[in-house]
Amino acid sequence: MEVYRVLIAKPGLDGHDRGAKFIARALRDAGFEVIYTGIRRTPNEIAASAVQEDVAAVGLSSMSGAHARLFPAVLASLRQAGAADIPVLGGGIIPAEDITLLQEAGICSVFTPGTPAQAIIKAFKDACQQQHQHRN
Amino acid sequence: MSSLQPAQLVEQLHRGDPRSVARAISLVEDQSDVGASIMQGLDQQRLDEALTVGITGPPGAGKSTLTGALIHHLRQQKIRVGIIAVDPSSPLTHGALLGDRIRMMDHALDQDVVVRSMATRGRLGGVCAAAGAAMRIMAASGCRVILVETVGIGQSEMDIASLADITVLVLAPGFGDEIQAMKAGILEVVDLLVINKADMPGAQKLLFDLGKGLRASDQVLQTCASEKQGTADLLTRLLSLEKMLRQEQKLQQRRLCSLRQETVDWSLELFKKRLTALVHAQHCTGIDPRVAAEQLLNRVIPG
């Protein structure tokens, strides 16, 4: 059975990591190996950690409204680190009109407080599966 | 980054390329054939020159914080360092939450600090099966020192003591029950005992209580890892212990023992899979299980 490794990170200055920790635990309980990096990470730190940990996906959480700038910044950092193939998913307090913007920027799934945990887990599974196919 | 040839991957990891180092570890961890050929191609001299240090102790004692402090001191000396942080997988879901990195993020952008979080993936003893290989891959990538953090609560979790060149046990005040268990023999297999959280009440008493079980009084150190106090001393101690072990040829002996033990562990693990399949495929003959086992074993290794 294949094991999926994912990185859960919180970019930005707000210290509300309840959402990030909730997702981290839900993914662990669904059989993922979850690397949690804690709060207030810069996009470059997140990308460097994702590379070192060889994860199949990165999950970001933002509660401060900075997602519009920070999520795409993580994508840019990953590209710079030669890891554009690692998919990025994001969640948090994200207004409906920003969701399409983020998706167009390359965030592969966007979650809001209303998204059921099962849907989030499924999105991570799909993203990881695709990344593994690509890498092998 | 897809379908790299092993030779190419090995060449890139020898140059310290972060992605290649990380990929190589995964390939070995996932027990792929590519992983096996990567291991054959690693620079033996670098493996010989690297020092591996096991850092073990109960959860919350401050192992990750201490590791973070050691990274800081190593980097001040421009020493490239690898860190393997092992945490248990859930036996039910196989999932794991790996959070040790949080305490090492000061160095996240330093390419000469290679951090890898690993889950035990069903292996008992506190260390994951691929830890030895990950250590060697990091060494081949130019890491001079490799720190391996594992959770160790009792004797059964002390596999790290046979895997690493030097083992450090980290304790802290307030871990009463664990510490009782520790006294029973564990102090004999670790090289250094660190009493962390020296700033907390009870540290002196702990030092006194444990001092009695030690081989030598210089086997114990006090630190306050969160303030990086005593941690530079710890590094000095580790490096001088390495020097001594190398001079007395003991490091080489330890490694030989360690490689043998790793070979036994792997044999048992691989053996168990095939054996289970074989036994389940056989129709039950009603023969005594112990006798049946002897017969099976004799077919593989005639006694």
Ligand SMILES: Nc1nc2c(ncn2[C@@H]2O[C@H](COP(=O)(O)OP(=O)(O)O)[C@@H](O)[C@H]2O)c(=O)[nH]1
């Ligand atoms: N007071 C005090 N707290 C510490 C010290 N070292 C670590 N801690 C804290 O102890 C907690 C557990 O530390 P951590 O390094 O994660 O422990 P680990 O589970 O053994 O890896 C954290 O909240 C640290 O900040 C210390 O020297 N003194």
Ligand SMILES: [Mg+2]
């Ligand atoms: Mg830890």
